[in-house]
Amino acid sequence: MKLNQLRSLSEWSIVHRRLLHQQPEISGKEYKTHEYIKKIIKDLNLKILDYPYPSLIAYLPGTVGNKTIALRADIDALPIQEEGDKDGYMSQIPGVSHVCGHDGHIAILLAAAKWMSENRGLIEPNVKFIFQSAEEITPSGAQELIQAGILNDVDAIFGIHLWQGLEKGKIGLNYGPMMASVDDFEVTIEANGGHGSMPHETIDPIYIASHIIQSFQAITSRQINPMEPAVISIGKIIGGTNYNIIPSTVRMLGTMRTVTPETHRFIQERIEQQVAGICSTFSATHKVDIIKGTPPLINDEEQSRYVEQVIKSYMGEEAFALMGITMAAEDFSFYLQEKPGAFIFVGIKGEKSRFPHHHAKFDLDEEVFESAIQLFINIVLDYPSN
Template sequence: MKETKELHSLSEWSISHRRHLHQYPELSGKEFKTHEYIKKIITELGLEILDFPYPSLVAYLPGMIGSKTIALRADIDALPIQEDGEKSEYMSKIPGVAHVCGHDGHTAVLLAVAKWMSENRSLVQHNVMFIFQSSEEMSPSGALELVKSGVLNDVDAIFGVHLWQGLQKGKIGLTHGPMMASTDEFEVTINASGGHGSMPHETIDPIYIATHLIQSYQAIVSRQINPGEPSVITVGRIDGGTNYNIIPSTVKLYGTIRAVSQENREFMKRRVREQTKGICATFMADQIVEFIDGTPPLINDAKESNFVEKVIKNHIGENSFALIDIVMAAEDFAFYLNEKPGAFIFVGMKGDKSKYPHHHAKFDLDEDVFQSTIHLFIKIVLDYPSS
């Protein structure tokens, strides 16, 4: 299918729905009105709605042959951010909540793909599952919940897109392997013995100990992991102390660990525990280390990602494809790829319209890229091999 008048019309239809969704964003796990909005459209299109955890919505279209089942996914939640910027036509009407990551666009694009396929059933050979997923932005993940509920049991491959501000407009990119990092949170509590700042010898100083811990964590990345394997340990928050001349009894560190392999993910968690225990013991303090597990590394299946590369070059344009660098941000699409082969795809939109990064109050989508994104999803399904 070429970029015809029909495809342009479908893109305009998608943009109108995106602007409605943008004005009425809902936070993770609370996308109740969003669910009903999607349900109304899907029902009008005549697609079957499958029984999976609410407020996610999963729709199904049987193919003409039905030898394969292809899943396409969009996330539907927004962020707890007060929106800003020049978006008067569709600014969020919900105080303190905004679609400043692009999920409204993902949802609108997938609705347009569902519309096209419902109107061109004779061309759709494979079964297609449309996953409108809740709670991408929080833990527990909506993707994990759906996977545990068996959403991929009969699926052969799954594909997802992210309208991506970090990639130049006109480019569509992915990797043929690790693409995005895992993300886990940690909290370290140092329990020591405080006192007056003028008499440190009578204390066990948890602030001093914390400085050693932070330095030692960076050595995990720089001296214990292969430099060719991206990894990050960041301490983003330190709580401790009440005054300039008082040594506290307790200090807490809060941070994140990111890796592009499950092996390094587990290794870093283990070393944070071991180094925290050892350093605190050295300075005669007690410690508690707690982890909040997030998403695993997002690793594209090489066979499926190479298939997508061919689709991009054949139907969007030879020069449109970009082999991108690994991104250390995380995405819960990784849970799907842990279960079934597939690929995650970035649709670039960096330019004058989309110049602020994701999660920025002034972030906005460049709606010009909707047409190529819809086209891409349709061609992935139509070109997917039967054997």
């Protein structure tokens, strides 16, 4: 691909990214986003396949057609009020914003689809362009599409994430485990409240909760091999009505993240056992609810090494970065449980993208769009037909 073509594609995608950025929609309700993508796909004369709405799946038949490659972008935004200055393209929807980068993912995949539709004679495999709803919630849009058969005829699937944790100019992945599983949990402590001046006549669920929180930290620091990544975090505590009243109930909501099924099972068991033991010690009752989320994201080694060669061939040896494991989660992991493929980080870290994902001031460095578009196109162009 000529440099001027790539630059033109990138400029085209940036225009669409900024328009999408102004009209973000939360998970499962990306109705206007769907219509926006649909118009462009129709203009490109690509077939739209029948899959659950508001996801949108476009299809390009290849000249050989022995293989089918899927490329995926997530399309949902977050329930966060955007802050900062986006040079005239701030979110126009109160309390909702694209502060994870999904607007960029949409625009990049649209640009790749545009080039392939205009150069059909060069595309050997069939290509599915997956614009997926509801990446940020459970159950996720990936699960819904898989249940609908999205991967039945797919040989390999690839996705990107514009990644603030990787420096601009680098493109990286891992050959195996790359991102963590995530499950949420809720602990309810039922006790016996009373007046704050007479704690001896109560069973204090706030005091009990403090012991439970401390015990959770001992799971990751003292019960799991320190070489095995694992996280337990409490993000919300609900309990009490006034400073001098000991409540009868406390609820705690948290998350647990692991990279292996064995550690996942162990942490779940220990959470349940330690809550039961501590509540019994203090004569309280309890309930533990585990809300199953996404599995760990594990790249296929063969497909990952293929992507590595694509990166090095077109962007240079120095562009490739071998990633470690991040404890963030991604529902692309559901696809990789079904079919071989790879999830790829495109680095954006720098002055323009100095705030982390999900921060109210997060922004994308659009200068990396050229590399991301080229990556998608060359993954398809170089993919072996046999």
